[in-house]
Amino acid sequence: MLYMRSVKDDRTARAVIRDEALRLFGAHGPDGVSVRQIAAAAGVSPALVVHHFGSKEGLREVVxxxxxxxxxxxxxxxxxxxxxxxxxxxxxxxxxxxxxxxxxxxxxxxxxxxxxxxxxxxxxxxxxxxxxxxxxxxxxxxxxxxxxxxxxxxxxxxxxxxxxxxxxxxxxxxxxxxxxxxxxxxxxxxxxxxxxxxxxxxxxxxxxxxxxxx
Amino acid sequence: MLYMRSVKDDRTARAVIRDEALRLFGAHGPDGVSVRQIAAAAGVSPALVVHHFGSKEGLREVVxxxxxxxxxxxxxxxxxxxxxxxxxxxxxxxxxxxxxxxxxxxxxxxxxxxxxxxxxxxxxxxxxxxxxxxxxxxxxxxxxxxxxxxxxxxxxxxxxxxxxxxxxxxxxxxxxxxxxxxxxxxxxxxxxxxxxxxxxxxxxxxxxxxxxxx
DNA sequence: ACGTTGACTGAACAAGTGTTTAGCATGCTG
DNA sequence: CAGCATGCTAAACACTTGTTCAGTCAACGT
Missing domain, CATH: 1.10.357 (Tetracycline Repressor; domain 2)
Incomplete structure (x- = not known):
């Protein structure tokens, strides 16, 4: 459950994070999902999420x-x-x-x-x-x-x-x-x-x- | 803003908490409201909320x-x-x-x-x-x-x-x-x-x- | 008058939150 | 090769969360 990315995945980590955020936000709402959960689903560290999108709010806007x-x-x-x-x-x-x-x-x-x-x-x-x-x-x-x-x-x-x-x-x-x-x-x-x-x-x-x- | 109860209010504190929770839950959703906010709106301490309803979840069920x-x-x-x-x-x-x-x-x-x-x-x-x-x-x-x-x-x-x-x-x-x-x-x-x-x-x-x- | 019960509070706790910081590789560019 | 940006992480920070605990106060029955 920790690493959700399949072995072959040519999307950039940024795109994977965005897609997982889209999925999780859609299912539970932005407030119902933590940055750590998104990071885990994307198989990256929480810090990378904010590195790419500035903040959770920034990620939401991009999505x-x-x-x-x-x-x-x-x-x-x-x-x-x-x-x-x-x-x-x-x-x-x-x-x-x-x-x-x-x-x-x-x-x-x-x-x-x-x-x-x-x-x-x-x-x-x-x-x-x-x-x-x-x-x-x-x-x-x-x-x-x-x-x-x-x-x-x-x-x-x-x-x-x-x-x-x-x-x-x-x-x-x-x-x-x-x-x-x-x-x-x-x-x-x-x-x-x-x-x-x-x-x-x-x-x-x-x-x-x-x-x-x- | 701290004490929302008007000076004349014959509802019990329990009822006031329930009503304020109803209002706040309806406006922002249960996850969008903290026990402290409900308590403040009702003019009581957070501990009293859980005293009367067991837990936030218990309060939600009563509401x-x-x-x-x-x-x-x-x-x-x-x-x-x-x-x-x-x-x-x-x-x-x-x-x-x-x-x-x-x-x-x-x-x-x-x-x-x-x-x-x-x-x-x-x-x-x-x-x-x-x-x-x-x-x-x-x-x-x-x-x-x-x-x-x-x-x-x-x-x-x-x-x-x-x-x-x-x-x-x-x-x-x-x-x-x-x-x-x-x-x-x-x-x-x-x-x-x-x-x-x-x-x-x-x-x-x-x-x-x-x-x-x- | 005493004891018990219930309403009620302030302070603290453990856990989870978003975010920051320092640092490690890797790969491109001068 | 040196240097610098980039992708990325582990650890820590400050803060909020729901909940617990010890204790105060007032009312009521005996």
Whole structure:
């Protein structure tokens, strides 16, 4: 448990520290992890952590920025080339899901993004604002395409859709427990998206259509 | 700042400690608050805290239980007598809001409930399960009254509605920032509920009706 | 009046925190 | 080769943490 770095690892020690910090911060929060734990996970001495990043706070800022960059990259990837996913009405409520599908299933990024959104940090504010802008853009595009209405209060409607979307990420573990299925698993995503689509499509009142077989 | 207790305060010191812990835990999380800070806020010595509660962990458990009890009380109040709020279709998406309206606007309870839902604690699991059951009950009742459909996947639909509802609580500060209005303020609740009602009523596609004037 | 119980405090303790310092290699550059 | 920066560590520092201990004070029952 002391030395976590595998024998073949061409990342610099600095990168290893950053990655382990990302993983541990995401899992337990910055206050729930000590510099010594990060150092042990990275297989280095505690002093090296502060040597590379100045302080624990400095490390946190670097990780924040790194996560923000990675997220932007993933977002740009799916918003630029053809963008079949984003502006598909069937994908309306799964913006976050779409981003997460671009990541390995054991990625520490979702957990860290979750904390960014929940904790009161500058990076979190930036992230949230960016997501809100995207949500507004999607709603606007759908509206112009005649696939949705912006409603009486477009800003609130965009916020509502985004909040609903993020709720799955924020409450993932809890939902997994009561539903018996991880909403981010293939099966869970199918079931969740199906209901979201039904409600967004024609409201709560509409009679349930037959289960469609693909 | 040292002695927070007002001169007239008939609560026992034990109750004062519990209340201050509730407030501080809700604001900064149990790990973000020291026993000394709680003691100072309550105007007592740190030793008295552990004298009454055994340990910091013991205090946390008592506060958890206290919050759970208070919440159940508030829930029972609005689910029993006539229950005009709960099973009103116009109140579908505002279960949490309805509970919060029963509290003073500066109550520390919402913040603590938020942490219960987000952190991985036993009390949080119980709370979430309880909320899920209520959501299922509401959906079932609305369905029997012909005011909503349970959809193809009633459990997921109930979870979806609950998650959307809770998202406002979890993201309150962030939403306040991008929208410029607190979604729990009278104005914010009106705007938010209006969009929720519109979407739940007839989906995203429906044309925006005229703003209704009461 | 005495003794016991309970609320309560100041001081101390062991453990863990982030950070500093001095020093050891190693490898590049003059 | 000398010199200097770089990556890195062990040890220590000052501080905070939760908790313990000995003891004071007031209230209450006998």
């Amino acid at each position: 924040d920025q790194h996560v923000l960059d990675t997220f932007d990259e993933a977002l740009a990837e799916m918003t630029q080339p053809g963008a079949p996913d984003l502006y598909d009405p069937a994908a309306t409520g799964s913006l976050a899901e779409a981003v997460l599908r671009h990541l390995p299933s054991d990625s520490p990024l979702p957990g860290y993004l979750r904390r960014l959104l929940l904790d009161d940090s500058e990076a979190g504010r930036i992230l949230f604002r960016r997501l809100f802008t995207v949500s507004q853009g999607v709603l606007s595009t759908l509206s112009q395409a005649g696939l949705a209405s912006e409603g009486n209060d477009p800003a609130v409607r965009a916020a509502f859709l985004m909040a609903n979307d993020l709720a799955v990420l924020l409450l993932r573990d809890r939902l997994t427990e009561v539903l018996g299925v991880d909403p981010f698993s293939p099966d869970g995503m199918r079931r969740w998206a199906s209901e979201v689509l039904a409600v967004y499509g024609s409201g709560l009142l509409a009679a349930a259509p037959r289960q469609e077989e693909p | 958890d239980q206290h919050v759970l009890d208070t919440f159940d009380e508030a829930l029972a109040e609005m689910t029993q007598p006539g229950a005009p709020d709960l099973y009103d279709p116009a109140a579908t998406g505002s279960l949490a809001e309805a509970v919060l309206r029963h509290l003073p606007s500066d109550s520390p309870l919402p913040g603590y409930l938020r942490r219960l839902l987000l952190d991985d604690s036993e009390a949080g699991r119980i709370l979430f399960r309880r909320l899920f059951t209520v959501s299922q009950g509401v959906l079932s009742t609305l369905s029997q009254a012909g005011l909503a459909s349970e959809g193809n996947d009633p459990a997921v639909r109930a979870a979806f509605l609950m998650a959307n509802d809770l998202a406002v609580l979890l993201l309150r500060d962030r939403l306040t920032e991008v929208l410029g209005v607190d979604p729990f303020s009278p104005d914010g609740m009106r705007r938010w509920a209006s969009e929720v009602l519109a979407v739940y009523g007839s989906g995203l596609l429906a044309a925006a009706p005229r703003q209704e004037e009461p």
